[in-house]
Amino acid sequence: MLIALQNIGEHNNLFLAAVLLYLIAAVIALALTNQHKLCNLVTNSICMVAALIGITAAIIRLSTDAILAPVTILKSQIPFLLLEIKIDHLSAFFVLCLSVLALCVSIYSIGYNAHYYQKRNVGFFNFLYAAFIMSMLMVIISGNAIFFYLSWEAMSLISYFLVIFESEHEENRRAGRLYIIMTHLGTAFLLIGFMIMFAYTHSFDMFGSSELIPETAKNLMFTCFLIGFGTKAGVIPLHIWLPYAHPAAPSNVSALMSGFMIKTAIYGLIRFVLCYLQVEQLWWGAVILCIGVISAVLGVAYTLMEHNIKKLLAFCSVENIGIILIGLGVSFIAAAQNNDFLSSLALVATLLHTFNHALFKGGLFLGAGSLQYATHTKDIEKLGGLIHKMPVTAVLVLCFSLAISAIVPFNGFISEWLIYQALFLNINMGTAGLNILSILSIAALALSGALAAAAFVKLFGISFLGLPRSDHAAQAKEVPIVMNIGMGILAAFCLIIGIFPASFVKLADRVADSILGSSVAETLQPGFLSATVPLTVSGNSIAPGEVLIALTVVILVVLLMLRLFWGKYQARKYGTWDCGFESINARMQYTATGFSKPIRIVLSILYRPGRKVVIEEGESDYFPKSVKYKVWTESIFEKYLYSPVIRVLKSGSEKMIYLVQTGSVHVYLLYIFISILALMFYNRVV
């Protein structure tokens, strides 16, 4: 059926090699399914090689100037089924992002999958794992909408199987069901968008021109793409699958899903809306900005309330998608106003935050996997004191926590700073309504930054510091070194981008330059690997390297002066202050629920918290046998948006079934007759 593989040019060979290697890894995984250890080692090693090739290919592609690299085409006789690979700077940037993450996750998986040995089908798991990375790679290198759609569908289905991999738990099966329904809802909207595209241009070429599409249809397409990609990205209120699917999947898969799969939606929005449709309407950007603000604030608000570590991280992904969309919204608004510089700047910020989020969120999910590996629980209320037991993991998770809270000198700060600057510039040149929207976005970004810091103080403080809250935590051991290496590379990237941002900004700038034709690199004063060369926007600059040097110098000077004038530091170990009563035990510590209680009360309109105290009476009122205290928060979107819709659908279809299926053969014959008539009529008209 496939008749020709047409390969023009050399650049794509490396990308093809990466795809093929993932395919080989998947096949080998199935072949070695009986030898768990060998299978795991071989598959992940091949994936690592493929990822390294992907990184090389992407960097080569980003450093060449050609706007569109040569195309690889796989023709077939099925109409429209033309498997084209086209790689421009945008695709290459996302390939880089995916490959870096896939490299680290594969290294980590060598150790992490060990807990599946002799318990589960490791071969099948690795098959799905390699195929999943391959499908994500295909999504971002596909050259036409049909190929994109096929890869997208493959990515969704494979990830579904990975979500329900531990399918013996009912909650995982439920998570999978919710995930596949939501993701297909989104895909349906994408399909409508592609069909409108074909109806006007008679082509599925997503690198083609959209001039033939009238304005109304463009607006409709934008809406479809927004809902379709928004579901995958997990924007509020389409986010409900995320907090179920991410915890259900094995942690290395969650890292890929949260680190990269939801970013394919960002890729889709940039590719189809910014590149293909060419933003002309101001309201497109404004809508995206609003959605971004809502997702950022509500996402982080829900993050704070969770104490299932993976659910917490999943909500945090909603927040970061929100921040990414704030950047993208500004980029769209500026593009609609033909302000190429601001549009480029905001796009650079968006891309950089996408890349950064892949690094630290991937790392955090791997960290959650390590915690689960060592303590067999996802509940941070049962952890504590792990910094003594797992020192390396603790340092790495601390790095990621600082990075995701946008704290200097890590990478999260750089991209958020750029987004702040983009919003700031947007006020300087926007119109009245947009100014207010922009300043509110700045306030929302500040709020979400501070709440994220609170959430990650909670995550790190409760799980790694203090006294262990359960036997599992008390007996935890440091995880295998390969797992720490995988996370360590990600943490190193976070720190390097944070201190030497200019060269990474330059990579993102090449993408913005190729899409919008305006480079921000000169204004940002890039200098290769130079810490003291600052990023400058609107006459103002930061140099994270200098900040780090300043902090270090201050600490060293203080240490030196204290030593010189007041002698050596002396410390005496003693118990924590217990107010003179019995010594402190683990149950007296603050819990994660307690830690977030002030915010739960302040934002109670959002959480609608409830609590229940059950006291089992004892001999006297003062000595009850047991006291059970339960506190919960409500998910308002599930309760007030989804449940009513599901209820109406359910009761409606229950009624309809008796109206349609009467049981009488005559009626069924009538249905067939009417359908044939309708089809014939349609053929006549068209």
Added chain:
Amino acid sequence: MSDMILFFIVQTGFVILAAPLVNGIIKKIKALTQKRTGAPLLQMYYDLFKLFKKTSVVSDVSSWIFRVTPYIVLATAVAAALIVPVTTLIKPVWNSGDVILLVYILALGRFFMMLAALDTGSTFGGMGASREAMISALIEPSIMVSLLTIGLIAKSTSVFEMMTFMQTVHNPLIHPVYLMIFFALVIIIMAETARIPVDDPSTHLELTMVHEAMLLEYSGRSLALMELGAAIKQLVFITLLVNLFLPHDQLLGISGITAIGISLLIYLGKVVATAVLIAIVEVSTVKLRLFSIPNLAALSFILSFIGFLQFFVFGG
């Protein structure tokens, strides 16, 4: 080169040395209003000197986080002091004078302070950290909106540029935009420096303390560093306030070393005046209930937001 040395000496040496004095003045005024003689003005210096000598008592539950936090808190406060110039007559020599950076550098110190509070497994620490997390989150939008509104008018987010611009504004405090932002910033300072009505620096009652609860396990040299860090942070915010809203450098009309000296003296006078003002606010108000603080934060946000809106009505 001499500019650079001058800048670093003034920004770090001067600020570090002056910071404990502000606390001394506030405590003295509070004592005087209560008809007490009060501790000497320089009491905090004596305390710091004494604490530097003392042995620390460290909880056996704690980890390295607890030990490095005092240094990080002090370093971030000093780095923040480098961002906020005490006089606009010395041009900052480093590139990082950004107002967003200022907020996020202080966030680094706060992040570690909250972690250190949780590190000892003490309930007090958890309580302080949890409350601090709430207050800082509520006040953050207001900080960003108020400072960036001034940035918008000055067309830069650099603190130095903002202060230089404010020199050209004739009497900012009668201008509606700046007046709103001024009051928003006053509330922010109360919250950020753990003062009444948000927090009470002189109490150690578990119902009320926020900042002190986080420091409860610290002793000796570590405590001294934490206290000094908090004092420097307080002076940084006061500097931000007085140099933005009570600019004086353009009034001098001269330049050179003498001008810098005079400018610094006037600056000190303004700081003392602000300290007196803070003390008066502290004695004349009561500490708010913890769950009334959101209202105060909302007030601060609304003031800064109205300030922003007025910028479009009245212009800069």
